[in-house]
Amino acid sequence: MKNKKLIALILSFALAMSSLAFSVINAFAETVTLTDAMFGIEIVKSTSGYDDNVWYVYTPSQSGVYTLYGLSSNIFSTEAYLFEKTEDENGKKLYTQLAYSNSNPNYANYEGSAKRQFCLQYHLVKGETYYYAAGWNDPNQGNRTLAVAFINESTDSAELVKITPSCDAELTWYTDGSWETDDSGNAYYLYNISKIMQNMVVTLEFDDGTTITSQKGSTDAGGYPISYTHKQQSVHWYNSENENYTANTLTVSVMGKSADYEVVINQSALLTYSGKVVDSYDNAPVSNAKIVIGSNTVATTKSDGTFQFSYSPGKYTANVTGSGIVKREYTVNIDAVNVSGNNHTDEPVEVVTGDYIDDDIINGRDYAYIKTNLTGDDLTDAKARFTKNVGFVKSDYEKLIL
Numbered sequence: 299m300k301n302k303k304l305i306a307l308i309l310s311f312a313l314a315m316s317s318l319a320f321s322v323i324n325a326f327a328e329t330v331t332l333t334d335a336m337f338g339i340e341i342v343k344s345t346s347g348y349d350d351n352v353w354y355v356y357t358p359s360q361s362g363v364y365t366l367y368g369l370s371s372n373i374f375s376t377e378a379y380l381f382e383k384t385e386d387e388n389g390k391k392l393y394t395q396l397a398y399s400n401s402n403p404n405y406a407n408y409e410g411s412a413k414r415q416f417c418l419q420y421h422l423v424k425g426e427t428y429y430y431a432a433g434w435n436d437p438n439q440g441n442r443t444l445a446v447a448f449i450n451e452s453t454d455s456a457e458l459v460k461i462t463p464s465c466d467a468e469l470t471w472y473t474d475g476s477w478e479t480d481d482s483g484n485a486y487y488l489y490n491i492s493k494i495m496q497n498m499v500v501t502l503e504f505d506d507g508t509t510i511t512s513q514k515g516s517t518d519a520g521g522y523p524i525s526y527t528h529k530q531q532s533v534h535w536y537n538s539e540n541e542n543y544t545a546n547t548l549t550v551s552v553m554g555k556s557a558d559y560e561v562v563i564n565q566s567a568l569l570t571y572s573g574k575v576v577d578s579y580d581n582a583p584v585s586n587a588k589i590v591i592g593s594n595t596v597a598t599t600k601s602d603g604t605f606q607f608s609y610s611p612g613k614y615t616a617n618v619t620g621s622g623i624v625k626r627e628y629t630v631n632i633d634a635v636n637v638s639g640n641n642h643t644d645e646p647v648e649v650v651t652g653d654y655i656d657d658d659i660i661n662g663r664d665y666a667y668i669k670t671n672l673t674g675d676d677l678t679d680a681k682a683r684f685t686k687n688v689g690f691v692k693s694d695y696e697k698l699i700l
Contacts, residue, residue, distance in 0.1 A: 332356035332430075337449050340369055347440045351379075351433040354448070361424040362453035363521035366432065367408050368415025369445040375400060375414035376444065377435040382428055393429065396420060396523065400435050408447070419451065421521040421553070451521065456504035458522075461557040463550040467497035468562040471537050473610040477592040478531075485593045486534040491526060491548060494561055500524055500550060525551045537565040568608040571632050572641040575603045575618055578648040579683045587620040587649065591630065604643055624650040625658045652683045660687045 330341060332354050343352040354366065368376040377400040381393040399418040408417065416435075422428055432446055469475075475489040496515040502522060503509050512519035527549045536543040546561040575584045583603025588595045591614050597605035611634035618626040626649045633639050653660060654667040668680040 329353045329355060332448050334359060334450070338447060340445055340447055342443050342445045345433060345442060345444050347442070348434050348437050351431040352444055352446075354430040354432065354446075355427065356422070356430070356448070357427045358422045358424055358450075360450075360453045361422065363419060363451040364422050364448070365408075365417065365419040365451055365521070366430050366446055366448050367417040368432070369447055370415055370442075374439060374442070375435040376416050376432060378416040378418045378430055378432040378446075380418055380420055380428060380430055382426065396428075397518070408449075419521045420518060421523060456506040456508060458502055458553050458555050459505050460503040461550060461552055461555050462501040462503070463498055463548075463557055463559040464501075465494055465498045465559065467493050468564045469493060470610055471563050471565045471568060472594075473612075477594050479593065480531055480534070486530070487594075488530055489535050489546075489561070489563070491528060491561070494548060494559075495526055498524075498550070498559075500552065502552060519552060522552050527551065535561065535563060537563045539565065568610055569632050569634065569637060569640055570606060570608050571630060572604065572606045572643050573630075574643045574646040575599050575605070576646040576648055577651050579651065579686055581646075581648075584620075584623065584649060584651065587618050587623055590617045590619060591615070603646065618647055618649050621656065622651050622653050624653050624660060626650070650687050652680060652687055660684065 328343075330343065330352065333356075341354075345352060356364070358364065366378055366380075368378070370376055377398070379395055380397040381395055384392050384394060386392055397418055397420050399416040401414050401416070416432065418430070432444060434442070434444070469489050472487060474493055475487055477485055478488040480486050498512075499514050500512045500519045501509055502511075502519050510520035510522070512524065516524070518524055528547065533544060533547070534542070535546040538546075546563060548559045548561050550557050550559055573589070575587045576582060577584055583599070583601070585599055585601045585603065587599040587603075587605075589597040589599075589605055589607065591609070596609065596616075597607040599605045609630075609632055611632050614630045614632070616628060616630045618628070626647065628647055650660060653664060654671075655663045657663070665684055668677065668684060672680050
């Protein structure tokens, strides 16, 4: 569905019936009230050009699939929107976009319709009022008449009994989404379902034996709108081999019927990254330092300062943090081509330690702590460390700490 704002959403619809005495309806009004008697009749309206939309209002007497399609020249492309009108809690009228079409592969099914014309097909519910807006999809378009036709494809004589979703796409662990926090304050990975939706095919089965199958990635199946819901916030998604895995359920719904689709999360694309953290003062290994990407701790250093984790290829901003460590930001580059180059233990990340107040900076407060709480060799070492770290902060170390 194309996201495009329509400036003319707040309109005073002057609904007026045009004469049906001619096979071609041609009037200069901005709004056409569609009726069943207009099915298949060419409707021609004048427009001032790009973004001057003609509005069509229709209230179906029967639920079913209806199509509004363009009949203009193939030289000039057209587009159309479908809206429904609601009210907010303050009584303000709102127009919700249900569908959009410009060039549609279904154009060939309609006599006279050209390839660059819209073909907006959607399931409408009996008694509900719908609003179409049609116009030119060309910024250079000037004054010109717009020709359309409106038909009823089918009525709801059969009942929908089954929905079958299928998809040939998979998501990649820690790649297709972002880190979020759930209601319990725990970090979890929220997967973006758009990749699945764009590759989804939905088949509808009716009690009379007929079936309708959507085009891949379509937001409707034969005009029946498709919706997708999930509960990742409470039931987090994982690779099926993960010990926390329960289900990766995406619920697909059409006209009150639903089916659950199990989203596959592929872990095989993850690569191993190795590194090491050392103290900038004496290059001693730093243990228990946390490697954080986003809001997720991906690794903790061992006693020798090394760490290892698996992640998807790409460049990431990581932070090294931990008790007594000034938080250090650096770039993690996980190479999918030169896999052996993902071992960076011989290129250690230097961090400043001695942050006794744990505020991510070495300053006089830390020195006061040193003098008050340390003695002997610990005091001597801490004073020397402090002197170096403060001097470093005043120079190039500003690039190293936050």
